[in-house]
Amino acid sequence: MARFDGRVGIITGGASGIGRATATCFAAEGGTAIIADLQDAKAAETVQEIEAAGGTARAYHLDVTSEAGWAGIVAFALSEFGRLDVLVNNAGIGDSEAIEVTSLETYQKVVAVTQTSVFLGEKAAAEALKASGHGAVVNVSSMFGIVGGFGTSPAYAAAKGAVRTLTKNTALGWATEGVRVNSVHPGFVDTPILGETDRELLVATTPVGRIGRPEEIAAVILFAASDDASFMTGSELVVDGGYTA
Numbered sequence: 001m002a003r004f005d006g007r008v009g010i011i012t013g014g015a016s017g018i019g020r021a022t023a024t025c026f027a028a029e030g031g032t033a034i035i036a037d038l039q040d041a042k043a044a045e046t047v048q049e050i051e052a053a054g055g056t057a058r059a060y061h062l063d064v065t066s067e068a069g070w071a072g073i074v075a076f077a078l079s080e081f082g083r084l085d086v087l088v089n090n091a092g093i094g095d096s097e098a099i100e101v102t103s104l105e106t107y108q109k110v111v112a113v114t115q116t117s118v119f120l121g122e123k124a125a126a127e128a129l130k131a132s133g134h135g136a137v138v139n140v141s142s143m144f145g146i147v148g149g150f151g152t153s154p155a156y157a158a159a160k161g162a163v164r165t166l167t168k169n170t171a172l173g174w175a176t177e178g179v180r181v182n183s184v185h186p187g188f189v190d191t192p193i194l195g196e197t198d199r200e201l202l203v204a205t206t207p208v209g210r211i212g213r214p215e216e217i218a219a220v221i222l223f224a225a226s227d228d229a230s231f232m233t234g235s236e237l238v239v240d241g242g243y244t245a
């Protein structure tokens, strides 16, 4: 029996990078992956790849900043599959502006997609996760939710820090409700979010001498989502090649 047999999970930002690797590995271990993203074509391509490998997946167009969108995706999971067991709040955006030049609009946009989305997702999924019997939430923060993030924008660092403490707050609130909530804090990982950032600079600041692969973060996300982590809640799992050590 595979770890996620019979379990249904929503993975936000599941069409790209870390989310895509998480959805793919979740489905490979028996789970039904609902890929929630704005990028419809990439989400559909991910579903095709999963199904070609014998897994089960669906694409769902979700803007993680929309409360109505969240109500819709939870209703979709329950009507299509009758349950929701795993929520991976992974969608996020970054920017690299210094505080002096960051507009309020940019700040609020980064916070909405990266932080408020976690609140909306947890709130919308709460009852379904409690009914699951093995409900698990994994919130993808960043190593810059732990340390200040030299060269990273204040909006991103503030949002990722809030994801860390929101995780702990919800974990305590649901500790006796059968739902575990943990955060994962990646270091530099080779995905489109890095944009034009000089990869050599990132390698040079990462103690292990390379940046991470999406699958290396997915493995930790799925550990936290699985019954292997049944006694773990409110924890922060740092996966950064030694950056914050």
Ligand code: NAD
Pocket: 012, 013, 014, 015, 016, 017, 018, 019, 036, 037, 038, 039, 062, 063, 064, 065, 090, 091, 092, 093, 094, 113, 140, 141, 142, 143, 185, 186, 187, 188, 189, 190, 191, 192, 193, 194
């Ligand atoms: P990515 O750009 O490959 O994936 C992000 C996904 O989120 C994209 O598919 C995008 O369409 C989706 N998305 C963006 N806004 C959305 C919205 N409003 N609604 C729904 N989906 C939306 O980047 P990634 O590296 O895979 O990022 C995944 C998570 O990991 C993010 O939260 C990111 O902050 C975090 N992270 C990444 C790194 C890194 O170096 N790659 C490091 C630390 C943390």
